[in-house]
Amino acid sequence: MFAIAITLLALELRVPEIEEAGTLLQALAGQWPAYLAFLLSFVTALIMWANHHRMFNYIERSNFTFMLLNGLLLLGITVVPFATSLMADYLAHPPDDTIAALVFNGTFTVTAVLFNVLWGYAVRNDLLDKRLPPEFGENITRQYRFGPLLYLAAFLAALISVPLSILLNVGLALFFALPPSLVRRLVGRGN
Amino acid sequence: MFAIAITLLALELRVPEIEEAGTLLQALAGQWPAYLAFLLSFVTALIMWANHHRMFNYIERSNFTFMLLNGLLLLGITVVPFATSLMADYLAHPPDDTIAALVFNGTFTVTAVLFNVLWGYAVRNDLLDKRLPPEFGENITRQYRFGPLLYLAAFLAALISVPLSILLNVGLALFFALPPSLVRRLVGRGN
Amino acid sequence: MFAIAITLLALELRVPEIEEAGTLLQALAGQWPAYLAFLLSFVTALIMWANHHRMFNYIERSNFTFMLLNGLLLLGITVVPFATSLMADYLAHPPDDTIAALVFNGTFTVTAVLFNVLWGYAVRNDLLDKRLPPEFGENITRQYRFGPLLYLAAFLAALISVPLSILLNVGLALFFALPPSLVRRLVGRGN
Amino acid sequence: MFAIAITLLALELRVPEIEEAGTLLQALAGQWPAYLAFLLSFVTALIMWANHHRMFNYIERSNFTFMLLNGLLLLGITVVPFATSLMADYLAHPPDDTIAALVFNGTFTVTAVLFNVLWGYAVRNDLLDKRLPPEFGENITRQYRFGPLLYLAAFLAALISVPLSILLNVGLALFFALPPSLVRRLVGRGN
Numbered sequence: 001m002f003a004i005a006i007t008l009l010a011l012e013l014r015v016p017e018i019e020e021a022g023t024l025l026q027a028l029a030g031q032w033p034a035y036l037a038f039l040l041s042f043v044t045a046l047i048m049w050a051n052h053h054r055m056f057n058y059i060e061r062s063n064f065t066f067m068l069l070n071g072l073l074l075l076g077i078t079v080v081p082f083a084t085s086l087m088a089d090y091l092a093h094p095p096d097d098t099i100a101a102l103v104f105n106g107t108f109t110v111t112a113v114l115f116n117v118l119w120g121y122a123v124r125n126d127l128l129d130k131r132l133p134p135e136f137g138e139n140i141t142r143q144y145r146f147g148p149l150l151y152l153a154a155f156l157a158a159l160i161s162v163p164l165s166i167l168l169n170v171g172l173a174l175f176f177a178l179p180p181s182l183v184r185r186l187v188g189r190g191n
Numbered sequence: 192m193f194a195i196a197i198t199l200l201a202l203e204l205r206v207p208e209i210e211e212a213g214t215l216l217q218a219l220a221g222q223w224p225a226y227l228a229f230l231l232s233f234v235t236a237l238i239m240w241a242n243h244h245r246m247f248n249y250i251e252r253s254n255f256t257f258m259l260l261n262g263l264l265l266l267g268i269t270v271v272p273f274a275t276s277l278m279a280d281y282l283a284h285p286p287d288d289t290i291a292a293l294v295f296n297g298t299f300t301v302t303a304v305l306f307n308v309l310w311g312y313a314v315r316n317d318l319l320d321k322r323l324p325p326e327f328g329e330n331i332t333r334q335y336r337f338g339p340l341l342y343l344a345a346f347l348a349a350l351i352s353v354p355l356s357i358l359l360n361v362g363l364a365l366f367f368a369l370p371p372s373l374v375r376r377l378v379g380r381g382n
Numbered sequence: 383m384f385a386i387a388i389t390l391l392a393l394e395l396r397v398p399e400i401e402e403a404g405t406l407l408q409a410l411a412g413q414w415p416a417y418l419a420f421l422l423s424f425v426t427a428l429i430m431w432a433n434h435h436r437m438f439n440y441i442e443r444s445n446f447t448f449m450l451l452n453g454l455l456l457l458g459i460t461v462v463p464f465a466t467s468l469m470a471d472y473l474a475h476p477p478d479d480t481i482a483a484l485v486f487n488g489t490f491t492v493t494a495v496l497f498n499v500l501w502g503y504a505v506r507n508d509l510l511d512k513r514l515p516p517e518f519g520e521n522i523t524r525q526y527r528f529g530p531l532l533y534l535a536a537f538l539a540a541l542i543s544v545p546l547s548i549l550l551n552v553g554l555a556l557f558f559a560l561p562p563s564l565v566r567r568l569v570g571r572g573n
Numbered sequence: 574m575f576a577i578a579i580t581l582l583a584l585e586l587r588v589p590e591i592e593e594a595g596t597l598l599q600a601l602a603g604q605w606p607a608y609l610a611f612l613l614s615f616v617t618a619l620i621m622w623a624n625h626h627r628m629f630n631y632i633e634r635s636n637f638t639f640m641l642l643n644g645l646l647l648l649g650i651t652v653v654p655f656a657t658s659l660m661a662d663y664l665a666h667p668p669d670d671t672i673a674a675l676v677f678n679g680t681f682t683v684t685a686v687l688f689n690v691l692w693g694y695a696v697r698n699d700l701l702d703k704r705l706p707p708e709f710g711e712n713i714t715r716q717y718r719f720g721p722l723l724y725l726a727a728f729l730a731a732l733i734s735v736p737l738s739i740l741l742n743v744g745l746a747l748f749f750a751l752p753p754s755l756v757r758r759l760v761g762r763g764n
Contacts, residue, residue: 024669096215287406478597
């Protein structure tokens with residue numbers, strides 16, 4: 001599902017129509033918002049995929065509710081190509097770029113919440129692999145906990161400045177690309 | 192196949208063209224039928240997926256006929272994105288919304304019938320896993336039996352009122368999201 | 383790959399534009415060639431999928447050449463959605479329906495040839511599972527042998543009559559849906 | 574992911590609009606750049622897929638960094654359908670065909686670099702299967718080493734002649750379709 005959604009992102013890359021008296025090179029250069037949005041979404045979706053994959057490495061059992069919660073998370077993922085298209089088309093057209101950035105980072109905020117919901121359900125309902133040392137799961141819990149608030153910050157930042165909002169988004173993607181054990185050392189105070 | 196069809200649903204979410212003197216926000220708000228149709232289809236397809244998955248958990252053997260029957264069921268699934276597009280485009284344009292709702296719920300009615308055909312074939316041809324207690328299968332049989340009639344009701348309701356038809360559709364999706372053992376206690380008389 | 387190509391077939395089902403003074407029902411009815419082409423392609427691709435799946439059940443080893451030959455077969459499969467679109471758009475517009483039917487059945491003819499090439503390579507290079515009784519493989523060889531010639535007949539029939547060509551296509555799909563052991567009894571003379 | 578990207582290539586094959594006083598046959602013939610670009614991309618992507626598959630046969634362990642590097646490689650792959658569309662639309666429209674060929678071969682150049690980065694990381698970080706004889710890995714290293722330079726040559730050739738650039742691309746695809754052990758005998762000097 002991640003694989004499909006990520007590959008569909010590339011459908012956003014559309015062959016440009018050349019305007020009169022222009023060249024293909026100019027037309028391609030004029031598409032920079034589409035490339036930026038594609039790259040941003042690709043990297044974010046890829047990191048989400050790696051996180052989802054890692055989460056499932058720790059999960060041994062499943063049940064119907066878990067499957068439905070996972071489905072809700074996938075709902076967030078399937079909306080990413082749409083949010084990306086919106087960014088690609090309106091990033092260079094203020095003031096509508098604000099709405100586009102709100103939808104874009106709003107999608108990721110909701111997805112971050114759903115990641116926490118899914119993981120929390122797995123922890124509380126004892127679906128994890130018991131042979132793993134408990135700090136594996138705790139590290140994930142600690143890293144995920146930041147997601148919703150930080151993406152909410154990127155979401156709200158769009159109201160002030162769209163470039164700032166995008167910058168925060170990039171920073172967040174990199175944060176979630178860090179291994180959870182490193183994050184713990186960086187931000188964890190206690191054990 | 193479910194994963195692909197579900198992800199393709201999101202292609203229906205199209206970046207809106209802004210009409211003169213409007214904003215992106217207004218344009219997005221004007222797309223509510225597309226969002227409603229997408230959500231409805233996503234949730235329904237997701238629940239179908241979970242049911243299909245659960246059904247296959249009980250099935251141990253397969254044969255050529257079973258594969259072809261399963262293929263017919265998948266035919267129903269692949270048509271869902273089209274039926275969703277139709278709803279998205281015509282939900283706000285009566286009287287054509289009736290036709291759109293008929294096609295939408297008609298697709299699910301046929302899919303519900305095909306679910307029963309596939310499951311019935313598996314039961315009659317002894318393709319189930321024998322180690323499972325028989326009531327597992329019986330619970331599924333009981334729950335599925337309601338599908339075609341209830342979706343037919345949602346289908347016919349579209350002739351009277353499109354919102355009623357959609358409401359029934361939502362209710363049905365929720366009904367099939369219930370675990371079969373619970374359904375049995377709710378509606379089962381015997382045993 | 384089959385799953386993706388089959389699901390993409392459904393993209394051909396496009397929400398119709400309503401012409402002036404028409405209803406959605408009329409617009410949908412006017413799309414019958416798209417539905418016919420979709421159904422035909424879906425059923426054919428499904429049966430190809432089942433055959434491909436069965437073929438791979440008998441194959442135990444693989445090598446680089448086999449992978450590339452399999453890739454060529456998949457090339458045939460990925461073209462099916464395009465050939466289907468062509469049929470959908472031109473079936474009701476003679477004389478171009480002849481060209482569309484030629485491309486449609488030509489695609490299947492080439493695919494049938496590639497099925498034979500792939501299977502023949504597996505047989506000659508000893509990639510089959512040795513524990514299977516030899517008549518399993520022989521039955522497949524016997525059934526596949528008919529494919530190219532019969533699809534060629536459907537291809538050539540398009541020059542005389544497009545409906546005849548489509549009818550042959552339907553018949554062929556059904557023929558390949560038969561289990562190989564039955565085909566052997568129907569057409570096999572020896573052993 | 575390869576499977577999806579390859580299947581999406583076929584979306585580039587669009588049913589032609591017939592111009593006035595023309596036939597479907599003429600319209601299809603006029604689409605030759607689309608067919609050429611599709612074939613080229615399909616074969617290249619298929620060979621990449623086979624190589625990626627073979628590479629993963631030798632890899633036994635994985636880690637988060639490896640997953641992200643693999644994701645970057647997949648980024649290259651998902652751009653292939655876009656680069657193909659560009660070729661399809663501008664191959665017959667000089668001077669823009671030069672830009673299209675640069676983007677096309679540039680995509681493959683970057684992908685070739687990423688293949689080397691991924692493989693090099695696996696070798697250096699001891700992710701390979703230790704039971705394999707070391708020359709398996711060395712043969713791959715040797716063959717991949719040529720990729721970036723040769724694709725760069727095809728990239729630069731586009732500045733001189735687009736057909737030459739395409740010819741080099743075809744040659745390169747065939748080169749990577751060769752088994753690594755054969756390549757070693759052809760170009761290797763030492764052991």
